[in-house]
Amino acid sequence: MISIILAITLFLSKAYTGLIIILIYTLTITLISGIDLHFFLRSLASYAIIILGPYLFGFLLSLFFSFFASGVPLPPENSFINVIIKMARIFFLWHIGSLFLDSTPIQSVVCFLNKILKPLNRLGVPVSRLMSVIMGIALELPETVNTFTKIFSRKLPLIVNRSNLSLKARITIISDTIADLIIKSLQKTEKTQEVIEKIHANQLNTYSFQIHKKEIIAIISCLALIIVVFFSEKPGLL
Amino acid sequence: MHNNQRYAVIVILVCNAVLISFLESLIPIPVPGVKLGLANIITIIAIAYLDIRDVMVIVCLRCLAVAFLSKGLFILIFSLTGGILSALVMWLLYQKFHQFFSLKGISVAGALMHNTAQILIASVIVKELIMVYYLPVLLISAVITGLITGHISELVIRELERKGILTNES
Numbered sequence: 001m002i003s004i005i006l007a008i009t010l011f012l013s014k015a016y017t018g019l020i021i022i023l024i025y026t027l028t029i030t031l032i033s034g035i036d037l038h039f040f041l042r043s044l045a046s047y048a049i050i051i052l053g054p055y056l057f058g059f060l061l062s063l064f065f066s067f068f069a070s071g072v073p074l075p076p077e078n079s080f081i082n083v084i085i086k087m088a089r090i091f092f093l094w095h096i097g098s099l100f101l102d103s104t105p106i107q108s109v110v111c112f113l114n115k116i117l118k119p120l121n122r123l124g125v126p127v128s129r130l131m132s133v134i135m136g137i138a139l140e141l142p143e144t145v146n147t148f149t150k151i152f153s154r155k156l157p158l159i160v161n162r163s164n165l166s167l168k169a170r171i172t173i174i175s176d177t178i179a180d181l182i183i184k185s186l187q188k189t190e191k192t193q194e195v196i197e198k199i200h201a202n203q204l205n206t207y208s209f210q211i212h213k214k215e216i217i218a219i220i221s222c223l224a225l226i227i228v229v230f231f232s233e234k235p236g237l238l
Numbered sequence: 239m240h241n242n243q244r245y246a247v248i249v250i251l252v253c254n255a256v257l258i259s260f261l262e263s264l265i266p267i268p269v270p271g272v273k274l275g276l277a278n279i280i281t282i283i284a285i286a287y288l289d290i291r292d293v294m295v296i297v298c299l300r301c302l303a304v305a306f307l308s309k310g311l312f313i314l315i316f317s318l319t320g321g322i323l324s325a326l327v328m329w330l331l332y333q334k335f336h337q338f339f340s341l342k343g344i345s346v347a348g349a350l351m352h353n354t355a356q357i358l359i360a361s362v363i364v365k366e367l368i369m370v371y372y373l374p375v376l377l378i379s380a381v382i383t384g385l386i387t388g389h390i391s392e393l394v395i396r397e398l399e400r401k402g403i404l405t406n407e408s
């Protein structure tokens with residue numbers, strides 16, 4: 001919930017001071033939560049690959065077209081400092097999203113969604129069934145990984161021990177591995193069916209809303225942040 | 239196919255798609271934003287054997303599971319939009335224009351749609367159209383990766399048909 005509030009505050013904040021306060025707060029909660037540097041770096045890497053790289057490519061190209069080709073300077077909203085601030089703002093939104101998923105166990109989300117979306121069952125949407133499927137995925141995934149490990153350990157020597165293999169042959173081995181994995185998994189349909197049945201009967205109704213002392217402190221700190229950001233952006237109200 | 243059996247097949251296909259997505263992240267591609275899209279194989283298998291509703295459930299659950307496991311909320315927005323649109327395009331081509339397109343062609347169309355959606359979403363997030371300059375890079379890569387995933391899908395479907403898996407049940 002705090003991640004959601006934080007993301008909304010960051011999205012609505014327009015002044016630099018508000019932005020800096022939110023960034024400091026986000027970094028502080030990242031450190032306090034005991035999240036290691038790798039998590040932060042992973043967020044940064046995925047952001048760089050998906051957003052930053054293509055954006056910089058487009059930015060440099062538009063810079064080239066507008067400045068070198070037609071001699072027109074870039075509009076002020078595209079100045080370097082504005083671009084850096086914009087990219088930083090989007091990255092922190094990205095990072096807050098990652099924090100949200102990291103701090104929320106999938107079982108809690110599924111059970112919570114099942115509870116709040118239950119009325120949709122009456123409209124013919126099989127919400128509970130879909131939630132059992134999601135829980136089934138969480139339980140079946142380790143089994144799929146085991147199956148894959150067995151198949152892969154058998155196929156790996158085919159690639160590693162033959163360095164003169166053509167690309168087509170390598171793709172064929174990979175396809176065989178994937179095909180084997182899918183076929184072996186699909187042969188266990190009945191077992192998976194039983195797992196889903198058990199989940200549907202037992203596990204989805206166990207969710208109960210609980211709030212701990214630490215979470216109350218976190219919510220208070222988040223509300224304090226909103227007030228500080230609000231007054232930093234509108235100092236005349238003080 | 240019985241309802242419970244259908245859900246079991248969905249669970250299995252999603253698990254496979256999630257695993258393939260993670261394996262794919264181990265294959266480094268030096269171009270930013272470019273992915274092999276091997277999980278697309280599962281979408282193509284689903285299109286070939288299940289109805290559109292189940293295909294969409296598989297795509298959505300796969301995106302959710304990958305987002306949860308990789309802790310990327312924004313990745314969810316990208317993969318969900320790209321996944322749903324490419325699945326729709328591939329389903330349409332497979333169902334209505336099957337005689338004109340091979341599985342490789344359908345896979346390329348899906349990859350083109352996925353990458354276009356990805357760049358449009360990035361443009362919406364950044365609120366600037368300059369991201370579109372990167373589209374040609376992504377479209378060229380989509381043709382190559384689409385051909386690879388299409389080729390693998392053909393091999394997998396041929397093997398499934400040979401062993402009579404899913405065909406008897408659908």
